[in-house]
Amino acid sequence: MMRLLLLTAxxxxxVVQAAEPADSAAKLRDAALGNGEAYRFLExxxxxxxxxxxxxxxxxxxxxxxxxxxxxxxxxNVRSERFPMPRxxxxxxxxxxxxxxxxxxxxxxxxxxxxxxxxxxxxxxxRFASLDDLRAVPDGSLTxxxxxxxxxxxxTQDGSSYGAAGAxxxxxxxxxxxxxxxxxxxxxxxxxxxxxxxAGSNSWDAGQAPIPAAAMSLPDAEQLDRVFARGxxxxxxxxxxxxxxxxxSQNVLAEIPGSDPVLGKEVVLIGGHxxxxxxxxxxxxxxxxxxxxxxxxxxILDAKLKPKRTIRVVLFGAEEPGIFGGRAYAxxxxxxxxxxxxESDFGAGRVYQISSRVNExxxxxxxxxxxxxxxxxxxxxxxxxxRGGPDLVALAEAGVPTLEAQQxxxxxxxxxxxxxxxxxxxxxxxxxxxxAVYAVIAWVAANSGVAFAPVKP
Ligand SMILES: [Zn+2]
Numbered sequence: 001m002m003r004l005l006l007l008t009a010x011x012x013x014x015v016v017q018a019a020e021p022a023d024s025a026a027k028l029r030d031a032a033l034g035n036g037e038a039y040r041f042l043e044x045x046x047x048x049x050x051x052x053x054x055x056x057x058x059x060x061x062x063x064x065x066x067x068x069x070x071x072x073x074x075x076x077n078v079r080s081e082r083f084p085m086p087r088x089x090x091x092x093x094x095x096x097x098x099x100x101x102x103x104x105x106x107x108x109x110x111x112x113x114x115x116x117x118x119x120x121x122x123x124x125x126x127r128f129a130s131l132d133d134l135r136a137v138p139d140g141s142l143t144x145x146x147x148x149x150x151x152x153x154x155x156t157q158d159g160s161s162y163g164a165a166g167a168x169x170x171x172x173x174x175x176x177x178x179x180x181x182x183x184x185x186x187x188x189x190x191x192x193x194x195x196x197x198x199a200g201s202n203s204w205d206a207g208q209a210p211i212p213a214a215a216m217s218l219p220d221a222e223q224l225d226r227v228f229a230r231g232x233x234x235x236x237x238x239x240x241x242x243x244x245x246x247x248x249s250q251n252v253l254a255e256i257p258g259s260d261p262v263l264g265k266e267v268v269l270i271g272g273h274x275x276x277x278x279x280x281x282x283x284x285x286x287x288x289x290x291x292x293x294x295x296x297x298x299x300i301l302d303a304k305l306k307p308k309r310t311i312r313v314v315l316f317g318a319e320e321p322g323i324f325g326g327r328a329y330a331x332x333x334x335x336x337x338x339x340x341x342x343e344s345d346f347g348a349g350r351v352y353q354i355s356s357r358v359n360e361x362x363x364x365x366x367x368x369x370x371x372x373x374x375x376x377x378x379x380x381x382x383x384x385x386x387r388g389g390p391d392l393v394a395l396a397e398a399g400v401p402t403l404e405a406q407q408x409x410x411x412x413x414x415x416x417x418x419x420x421x422x423x424x425x426x427x428x429x430x431x432x433x434x435x436a437v438y439a440v441i442a443w444v445a446a447n448s449g450v451a452f453a454p455v456k457p
Contacts, residue, residue, distance in 0.1 A: 021444060021448075022372065022444075024443060025443045026372060028299055028300060028303060028436075029373065030436070031299050032295060032296055032299040033376070033432050033433065033436040035302075036428070037295035037299060038291040038428075038432055038435040039426075039431050039432065041069075041290070042288060042348075046287050046422070047281075047423075051278060051281075052274055052275050052276045053088070053276070053277065054088070054320055054321050055249045056089075059249060060248075062275075063250045063252050067079070067080055070252070070254040073294075073298055075301065075313070076255045078253065078254045079252075081251045081253065081328070083249060084247070084248050085246075085247060085321070085324040086245070086246060086321070087244065087246060088111055088243075088244055088321060090109060091109070091243060093239065093242075094238075095237065095239070097234065098122055098235045099232075099233065100230065100232045100233070105216050105223075105224070106196070106216060106217045106220050107185065107197050107214040107220070107238075108199050108279065109213065110173060112201060112204060112210060112321075113211075113214060113240055114210030114212050114213065116183065116212045120239035120240075123145050124144075124145050124146070125224075126142060127148045127150070127234075128148065128149045128150070130149070130150070131167055131168050134172065139180070142179040142181040142182075143180035143181075143182075144180075146181060146184065146238065147183075147184045147185070148185045148224065148236075149168050149184065150221055151186075151187055153165035154191070155413070157410055158409060162189060166189055168189070169189055169202055171203070173210075174203065174205045174208050176213075178205070181211060182212075183213065184211060185214055185216055186215050187215070187218065188418075189215070189416075189417075190217075190413050191411075191414055192218065192414035192415065192420075194418070196217050196415075197214070197220075198417045199278075200320075201321050201322055203322070249318035249325060251315065252315040252317070253313070253314055253315075254312070255312045256301055256310065257310050260308035263308045264308065264310060266309045266338070267312045267336055268307070268310065268312065268340050268446045269314055269395075270296060270312075270341075271289075271314035271341070271344075272288070272291075272293050272316070272344045272345055273286045273318075273319035273343075273390075274287065275316075275317050275318050275320055275325070276421070277421075279421075281422055282421055283421055285345070286319070286345045289343065289346075290315050291431065291435070292348070292431065292434040294315075295439075297311055297313050297442065299435070300439060308446055308447050309445070309446040309447070319345070319391055323393060323394075326390065326391030326392060326393060327393075330394035330398060331394070334398060337453075339401070339452055339453070340358070341402050342388050342392075342402065342403040342404060342441055344405065345390055345391070346407045346412060347407060347412045348425075349407040349408035349410070349411070350407065351378050351405040351407055352406060352408055353405075353406040354370050354373070354380055354404070354406070355380075355406060356386055357388065357401060358452040359401065360384075361451075362401070365450050365452070366403065369444050369445075373437050376433050377433075386403065387404075388404050401453050401455050
């Protein structure tokens with residue numbers, strides 16, 4: 001009888017132990033949903049350090065603000081890690097159609113644009129209905145002219161159209177330069193019809209001298225299309241005076257140290273990027289991501305729970321101009337074991353799906369996470385090849401398991417990289433839902449007895 005009682009007690013205690021992390025995760029989920037932590041952080045960040053263009057004094061000020069705030073919140077090992085990078089200063093940016101129907105255009109320079117002479121340049125414009133059409137013309141055939149490239153980006157929940165249409169902005173300038181163009185104008189990558197151009201980065205092929213490159217608002221692009229439809233020669237006057245120099249940025253790190261003597265050395269990374277384009281306060285992109293992961297970790301801290309693995313919040317600098325922060329982090333921390341990494345960088349729309357890139361043996365743990373966040377309207381996916389966010393690309397390449405809480409992006413590209421990316425666009429309840437999901441992800445990953453690595457290359 002005694003033995004039976006003992007056995008029952010043992011069994012019960014193992015059931016309790018197995019259930020404990022899930023019980024805690026559910027409590028953390030509910031706490032994050034109701035504590036207002038994420039919105040409080042987002043409101044403060046976008047109000048007190050509203051300008052965060054990479055490698056500028058404003059971005060450095062934001063890093064100092066974040067460091068002080070994370071320390072005050074009670075996190076451990078709060079620090080920043082600096083890295084060198086090119087610095088972009090916007091300068092003057094104006095454009096107007098000078099013939100056949102003179103009128104101004106609303107434009108903004110791309111992140112690695114070359115400059116026009118200070119007085120600008122005026123040239124005939126050649127229109128391309130797609131990037132492929134631009135690719136198809138012979139090298140040197142656009143000498144002395146401005147290339148204008150449009151595209152057909154559409155609204156999608158997962159943002160996949162940005163990936164497809166995005167080549168116009170990323171590669172269009174370099175291709176136009178190869179064709180001899182004096183400058184390039186593109187239809188902004190966006191889904192709104194406000195008269196706001198969408199900023200963004202571009203790249204140049206090795207050895208390619210930069211040409212002036214800018215994006216125009218969608219209403220302006222469609223107006224230009226109508227002007228072209230008249231069949232008469234079109235000329236545009238363009239003034240762009242950006243400056244590219246050298247500077248530094250920094251990543252900001254904060255931790256809840258792991259309590260397990262062995263697993264405590266492993267890191268569960270949750271992150272976002274705190275830099276933003278200079279046209280707005282970057283409330284969606286990506287102050288929201290920062291607020292979501294900070295609030296998730298703060299909820300764990302406030303519950304006085306001790307994770308087995310170390311939970312590390314990483315707020316990356318300089319994502320926008322080319323993922324400089326993510327690459328610097330991966331290099332600086334390559335000797336550490338990252339059990340799992342997840343970045344929130346798609347605004348503040350509700351999470352609808354969790355997808356991962358983990359060892360097959362760890363898929364049941366991901367399913368546990370999904371089960372815990374199912375009451376928040378989140379489902380799982382059979383797909384196991386999600387690389388977890390832009391700043392995690394280098395970590396994922398190095399074999400770190402990744403996970404993404406996929407957010408509803410139907411309206412994300414209405415304000416993405418425009419002057420309208422401001423706090424009023426963020427729904428507090430949706431932001432809280434995100435932080436509840438991250439609290440569950442971080443807690444379950446930090447306490448799982450299963451390893452998420454190695455992943456298939
Ligand atoms: Zn972003």
